[in-house]
Amino acid sequence: MVELEQRMNVLLDQEQRSYGVGDYIGEQRKKTRTANLSNASEMVTEVWRDKMCNWFYEVTTHFEYHADVAAMAVSHFDRYLSKKLPSMNGIMAKKHFHLAAMTCLYLAIKVSDRKTCLSMAAMVKVDQQNYEEKDMVDMEMDVLSTLGWRVNGPTPYSFCIHFSSLISSTILPRLDRKVLLKNCLSLTEDAVCTYNVGTKHPSSVGLACLLLALENEALPCGSKTRDELMSRIKDLSLHDAEVGECYRQLEEVYREKTTPSPVTFSPPISPTSAVTTAKPIVSLLASQIKSVIDCEFLMVSSPTGATDQSLLLCGQSQQFL
Template sequence: MLHCEDALEEDENEDEDATREWAPGRPGASIIGPAYHHLDAEETLSNEVNKEEELGPFTACPLPAEYRQVLVPWMREVCNARALSPATFFAAVSLLDRFLRASGEGATPPSLLQLVALTCVAVAAKLEQQQCASELLSLARDENGNLYKADDSRMMEIHLLDMLGWRLRTPTIYTFTSLFLHRVVNRPQDGQVVPPGTEAHFRELVLRLAELAVLDSELTSVSYSSLAVACILVAETEIKGGQMHASLKTVESLRTVPGLRDLSNLSAPVQRLYCLYKSLTSSSR
């Protein structure tokens, strides 16, 4: 956290992210991850789906889109500049959206958004990497252009934790994409989602799509588990020629995941994500 306090240490080992050792983008991870044990993997997935259900239905982030479309990319730049992990970035965005939902529309003045965002990044860095991020405070300024004081950031941190009910270890889109990737790569008998030899490229593509998903304000009302399925499906589409067709195997492969929501309602988020990806790739040519 911003001041490296130990208030969260009691809970740090009670609910460790099961994706920590093999999630995409982590140094040292092999292309296919560790040995796959189906029953253990299914239990982990079921637990994460249940945690998501306990949070209640996802609703659109109340922050105006024009603010969020600046704030979240800025958070990504901060994470990249400080060499923070993808897991930290996705956790920070989840904390931000949850805080804004809990606070309600208009409750957070625009002048405080930078401080809120940096607090989310700092807390996420503590959770995901056990890393102190006190230097992040120098990146935020108040409405008069002055640097925030230590007391300001400490109060914001406490306010954030109170609004979230001190419930910080909740699944993110990164949690689900990691778990789903581990499953589809190691369970071709459920449907050949990932063509042999494309595993590394497939993982990179899924991570890119997950970033696009959390950067987009229109997708904030979609659960992370559903967005993760959409990321896998769009990645499969691209790997297999760039056209949506009936022979795609993502839904078939993930249909039996314990507790996963009805996958028949994926059309809208898949189309949105696919269009975002195509727009990005077209503009980069």
Template sequence: TNGAYESDSVSEIWNGVPLAMQLKVLLEQESRYQPKLSGLRVLEAAHDSGLRMTSRLRDFEVKDLLSLTRFFGFSTETFSLAVNLLDRFLALMKVIQPKHLSCVGLCCFYIAVKSTEEERNVPLAHDLIRISQNRFTVSDMIRMEKIILEKLCWRVKAPTAMSFLRLYHSYILEHLDMEIRKALNMERLEAQLKACHCSFIFSKVKPSLLSLATLLLEVQEQGLHSAAGDLQCLQQHSNGDLVCVRELVAKCLTEYSSTKRFKPNNQKLRWIISGRTARQLKHSYYKIAHLPTIPEASC
């Protein structure tokens, strides 16, 4: 289970390809990689009985995946893809039991890692299980990974919200004066997107619209009125209520910053690892104890 996957998407490296063409291709692909809406509604309507999957359990699992992403130093693209895979699978498997969720989540994370990260940075399945403190085996992961890939028809490399965010950010920078470009800090935007991924409500929002709304909120808060106009012009390419989604993003980020409900149990992140694993891990792996705060905006 440690090999890298072949990509089935052109959202890879766009050497010399105009932004408009990149956007066109991603938008054409987007609908093929969306979670099934009817399945998401079943998940949303489920009650916390301990016997059925719920949106709340989904959010807990995504937060664990975010912690793992930071622990290993993986990219936001990897996390965004892992969330996409998880939501698509949960929307198809309406009767999945909560006890299987940690295995499903870790397999989706591992598939994303093998799809986006350099092969030399991909951890062994055994080490990933041990570090995440799960009790299943590598054989369990192999079986679950095969189930996930078959259910998703091996469509792994989806156009994610992070793909669109990076593209829209590049587009906006082309239209801004040099001295105000620094106001749109990509690290801050990525942190905002990660926070949104931790909320189930955005599973029902197209990635292009979520990234556009996140960027629009930021440029409006920074007072970049010309950039806001450019972004609203892009809405014609992404169906949906941009204003409504922008308000949902604003509410999500406010709750993320002002409450503890997004913070996972720090004790769960005190991993016990072998000496061999410890020698393989980067120094930064030991620093992660909780979800990140969103960086302050640039002046």
């Protein structure tokens, strides 16, 4: 247990010194608010960032990588943007933004799973932005040098694992721990893809996810588990106020996801108005079908060696911006 606490202190020191991010988009917006920028439409926003993070998770899920690989990619991406944007007045061309995001994902996959890592050529095809491999090679060096080659830092989920390991097995049995961590993994995805939460310290996000998971799972020894956890971490250098802030925001996100939408009933309409309404819908469906037909199917092999899978790409990340 002492060794585990020492390891956690190392991780906490690591995140403080090398893996901090903060509200880099908000800070940049304050600096450029009074500037008359002709290309303000290309100012990086929280929406750009969050949608690209969701794309990370979609890609890792499709290729059967662990979800935490996406969280690692988000860490690379946030830190890269936080260091690059100040020198660019918060402005980044969408092509540069896409290429940086794709490269951060590639780096995360390469670091975490070298045996089944997608080739750079495959990654270039996945984004369908007409990049060449050379573009990605150059961006990889830019990302690595910008991050100081620090590409293996702690993630919120890794902190969830370490925090849960502080709880004795007599209070939190193995099966309950497994269920708890599964819930944590889902919550960390929500957290990472929400700018106001995902840019906080990984330890704060991880602890907030674990506490919320304990609340959601309603384990038999939930109160004892929480009490022991709090007693174990009291001497660690945590950001208490930030943990509380993350918990409140995550609770709101979780509530929105789990609250069913209200059922609405439309009044009956006349046959004439029904035909009038149907015309634009038919036109919309026709255009959507055409866009699907025009899309390319990229055949890729599953990293686990399974049969080939078809991934309808359609420039998915292009739709985010």
